[in-house]
Amino acid sequence: MGHTLNILPATTLDYRRLAESRLPRFLFDYIDGGANDERTLRDNVADFQNIRIRQQVLRDVSNIDTSTTLAGQKCALPLALAPVGMAGMFARRGEVQGARAAEATGIPFTLSTVGICPMEEVAAATSRSLWFQLYMIRDRKVVRQVLERAMQQGCTTVVFTVDLPVPGSRHRDTRNGMLAESLRAKLGKAWQLGTRPGWLWDVAVRGKPHSFGNLADQIPNPTDLKAFRGWLDAQFDSSVTWKDIEWLRGIWKGRLILKGIQEVDDARSAVRVGADGLIVSNHGGRQLDSVASSISKLPAIAAAVGDELEVWMDGGVRSGVDVFKAVALGARGVLVGRPWVWALAGGGQQGLVNLLNTYKKELEVAMALSGVSRIGQIGQAQIDRD
Ligand SMILES: Cc1cc2nc3c(=O)[nH]c(=O)nc-3n(C[C@H](O)[C@H](O)[C@H](O)COP(=O)(O)O)c2cc1C
Secondary structure (H helix, E strand, O other), X not given: OHHHHHOOOOOHHHHHHHHHHHOOHHHHHHHXXXXXXXXXXXXXXXXXXXXXXXXXXXXXXXXXXXOEEEOOEEEOOOEEEOOOOOHHHOOOOHHHHHHHHHHHHOOOEEEOOOOOXXXXXXXXXXXXXXXXXXXXXXXXXXXXXXXXXXXXXXXXXXXXXXXXXXXXXXXXHHHHOOOOOOHHHHHHHHHHHHOOHHHHHHHHHOOOOOOOOOOHHHOOOOOOHHHHHHHHHXXXXXXXXXXXXXXXXXXXXXXXXXXXXXXXXXXXHHHHOOOOEEEEOOHHHXXXXXXXXXXXXXXXXXXXXXXXXXXXXXXXXXXXHHHHHHHHOOOOEEEEOHHHHHHHHHHHHHHHHHHHHHHHXXXXXXXXXXXXXXHHHOOHHHEOOO
8 A cells, every 4th residue: 555655646546545554444444335235336437437428629629618507606616525424534624625626626515414523613614504404303303403504604594415325334333333332343443543643642532522413412421422423313204204304395485405316206306396407316325235236327317307407316426537428428517426425534634625627627528529618519529329
């Protein structure tokens, strides 16, 4: 692994390797892993690699513009940072650093319900309006309060995640004792921590407090992560149906984007309940293993409902070329999850800014070489079907 520390990181996978060298194993695997046999996780990435773009020449590409509008906001490219729980465990005040890097690049940042930094802290650190991701909490009073807080912080877009009625089976977490409390698990984790003194000092010590900031006012002792997790487990609502989305639509006046749709029927229901957008997503292969990759599911959904709401996708995007492919197959925009956390854990805020700028540059080059100058010109005609 030593040689990886001597390179200048250029790609998503370079940052992944750096993150691996800096994070305790159980945290790296928590980010890196997927559900069960990780088939969907692999397909998310592999299916992008199998898409071919047509090279088209001599079309005056001297003036390339990657900017676009996402959920009513001007963005430098059709990309946003996906909600990632506990980002503040992977880098010091990770959500703040992520939001700052997103702002510097001109793209939206989505704060997870189970982020470490509270939305007030993130909003105060940036001037770009936040997107907030919501899981349905059993106690609907809490949902109302969280949404009111979000509104007060200038958040206009809520991303509501629908593909986690129950958590997926993530075996790496079991293997590493991520969630276990036995002596053996504790010793295992302590050993992993001992091999990462840099992380211990920078994140574990200087990155405090480590509570779930957006929910901290709901339980008595928010810095006790274990007690908090117990509360969360009891409060995660697996009885949610489209009726609850109708209720949510009624109380949230901002934009509502449903995250975790894979089927055309569900996409039509999203339109029916008045969502402003949907994200074709399988939670980065962390939930139902063996469900198809999001990029393979995107075209049919975009064709069915793309005129009625914004269709987005996430899962497996690892470069600006992948952003191009997703847009060509009908996505209004894409989100990245693991890539931003790897860059942050591996290279800090500047590392993330560099990676996002690389995506932008790669997108520009792909546009130029495929003969288009504007995001709106990217479409099925750029995909090679021969
Ligand atoms: C470590 C980790 C934590 C995540 N936490 C959340 C979360 O709190 N809420 C949510 O809606 N999605 C969560 N996701 C899913 C991402 O938002 C996104 O759908 C997924 O990472 C996209 O796939 P990619 O990692 O291949 O880009 C998480 C993903 C990872 C890797």
